[in-house]
Amino acid sequence: MASRFIVLFFALLAVNAHPPETFDIRNYGGKPDANIAKALSSAWKEACSATTPSTVVVPKGTFKLDQIKLVGPCKAPIKLQVQGTVKAPSDYTNLPNKNAEWITISYVDHLTIQGGGVFDGNGKKAWTKNDCGKNPKCAKLPINLSFNFITNSIIRDVTTKDSKNFHVNVLGCKNVTFQRFTVSAPGDSINTDGLHIAKSEYINVRDCVIKTGDDCISIGDGMKQLHIEKVTCGPGHGISVGSLGKGKTEEDVTGIYVKNCTFIGTQNGIRVKTWPSAPATLKITDLHYEDIIMDNVENPIIIDQEYCPWNQCKLDSPSLIQVSRMTVKNIKGTTKTPVAMTFACSKTKPCKNVEIGDIDLAYSGTKGPITTKCANINPTFVGKQNPPICAA
Numbered sequence: 001m002a003s004r005f006i007v008l009f010f011a012l013l014a015v016n017a018h019p020p021e022t023f024d025i026r027n028y029g030g031k032p033d034a035n036i037a038k039a040l041s042s043a044w045k046e047a048c049s050a051t052t053p054s055t056v057v058v059p060k061g062t063f064k065l066d067q068i069k070l071v072g073p074c075k076a077p078i079k080l081q082v083q084g085t086v087k088a089p090s091d092y093t094n095l096p097n098k099n100a101e102w103i104t105i106s107y108v109d110h111l112t113i114q115g116g117g118v119f120d121g122n123g124k125k126a127w128t129k130n131d132c133g134k135n136p137k138c139a140k141l142p143i144n145l146s147f148n149f150i151t152n153s154i155i156r157d158v159t160t161k162d163s164k165n166f167h168v169n170v171l172g173c174k175n176v177t178f179q180r181f182t183v184s185a186p187g188d189s190i191n192t193d194g195l196h197i198a199k200s201e202y203i204n205v206r207d208c209v210i211k212t213g214d215d216c217i218s219i220g221d222g223m224k225q226l227h228i229e230k231v232t233c234g235p236g237h238g239i240s241v242g243s244l245g246k247g248k249t250e251e252d253v254t255g256i257y258v259k260n261c262t263f264i265g266t267q268n269g270i271r272v273k274t275w276p277s278a279p280a281t282l283k284i285t286d287l288h289y290e291d292i293i294m295d296n297v298e299n300p301i302i303i304d305q306e307y308c309p310w311n312q313c314k315l316d317s318p319s320l321i322q323v324s325r326m327t328v329k330n331i332k333g334t335t336k337t338p339v340a341m342t343f344a345c346s347k348t349k350p351c352k353n354v355e356i357g358d359i360d361l362a363y364s365g366t367k368g369p370i371t372t373k374c375a376n377i378n379p380t381f382v383g384k385q386n387p388p389i390c391a392a
């Protein structure tokens with residue numbers, strides 16, 4: 001009898017000793033191989049309303065998640081500790097809300113996502129249906145992770161893989177760091193941009209590995225102060241500003257720093273793309289690319305102000321977007337195409353204040369000599385340029 005009371009006593013003690021700031025989805029009905037949407041939502045709601053820092057835990061194991069919105073503001077800093085794998089349904093047509101993303105996190109200050117876990121978008125089936133590059137009326141596919149209006153936050157040591165669409169969409173965020181964040185999808189997956197970042201300020205992407213089928217990082221309008229450092233891209237389409245120009249109200253892009261990055265076998269390295277015959281008149285200023293290794297990259301450096309894939313536009317009227325204050329320094333490695341660099345600037349808004357220094361690129365193929373293409377640009381050169389750039 002007494003021993004039973006002792007057991008009960010210790011059981012109660014164990015419950016009380018449980019740190020109150022941890023909200024494990026298992027305590028909210030979360031079970032492996034079952035949909036954890038309800039459990040995660042309940043755990044998040046309680047954690048978010050706690051007045052002291054809290055941690056929501058998704059433990060080791062594989063969990064299913066059909067769709068979720070985690071919304072703030074929360075009363076104190078909040079952590080999402082993802083240790084296991086959270087897997088999306090393969091059939092996206094059954095998502096509860098067809099117009100929402102897979103996981104949307106909005107209006108949270110002081111959020112940390114960590115834990116070594118995986119967000120598995122399970123996109124293999126969806127990619128076969130994705131023709132959004134060519135078809136403006138394409139079926140909308142959910143984005144893996146959508147961060148909207150998140151501030152002062154860190155997302156680190158987690159992986160997102162095989163998204164059905166963009167892996168990560170960052171919108172309206174301020175002071176957010178992605179660190180040791182991995183994106184992993186096959187090179188032939190469609191429209192699976194690693195990170196798409198727009199209308200945000202002070203975003204850092206550091207020590208990340210991004211392997212995907214579309215842009216490694218794509219930068220949309222309204223981006224201010226983006227620092228990309230020690231990021232390895234490939235396969236994929238490289239780090240791209242744009243495409244920009246189609247929306248009349250697009251906002252300026254300023255302060256893009258890409259430093260100490262490596263591109264492996266990507267379709268582009270660093271790229272700026274703006275549409276011709278398009279209404280937007282925004283400015284792209286302060287683009288700085290430094291200490292970059294190109295390993296068999298198709299277009300290592302490309303400013304394309306005549307971006308017009310699949311003949312979706314007319315080339316007769318130039319882009320109205322001004323590119324200025326750009327530096328490209330210490331770029332080494334190999335180009336897979338003979339055109340190592342393309343500066344196709346706008347006729348009406350030639351590129352201004354461009355400084356190029358210490359380029360050393362070799363052509364790894366056999367289709368003729370290595371060249372560069374220049375239009376509407378008059379750069380300043382520093383150090384050695386190999387190949388010679390914009391040679392008359």
Ligand SMILES: *[C@@H]1O[C@H](CO)[C@@H](O)[C@H](O)[C@H]1NC(C)=O
Binds near residue numbers: 151152153154175
């Ligand atoms: C940015 O966010 C980090 C992480 O929450 C925080 O430590 C830092 O103080 C923030 N910086 C500013 C300028 O608010």
Ligand SMILES: *[C@@H]1O[C@H](CO)[C@@H](O)[C@H](O)[C@H]1NC(C)=O
Binds near residue numbers: 230260291
């Ligand atoms: C990046 O910096 C580290 C050390 O700071 C260096 O070892 C590495 O080679 C650099 N990578 C590139 C691509 O410059």
Ligand SMILES: CC(=O)N[C@H]1CO[C@H](CO)[C@@H](O)[C@@H]1O
Binds near residue numbers: 104146166
């Ligand atoms: C909810 C949300 O953020 N949706 C956005 C997802 O990303 C696409 C492409 O950037 C946007 O068009 C959506 O608005």
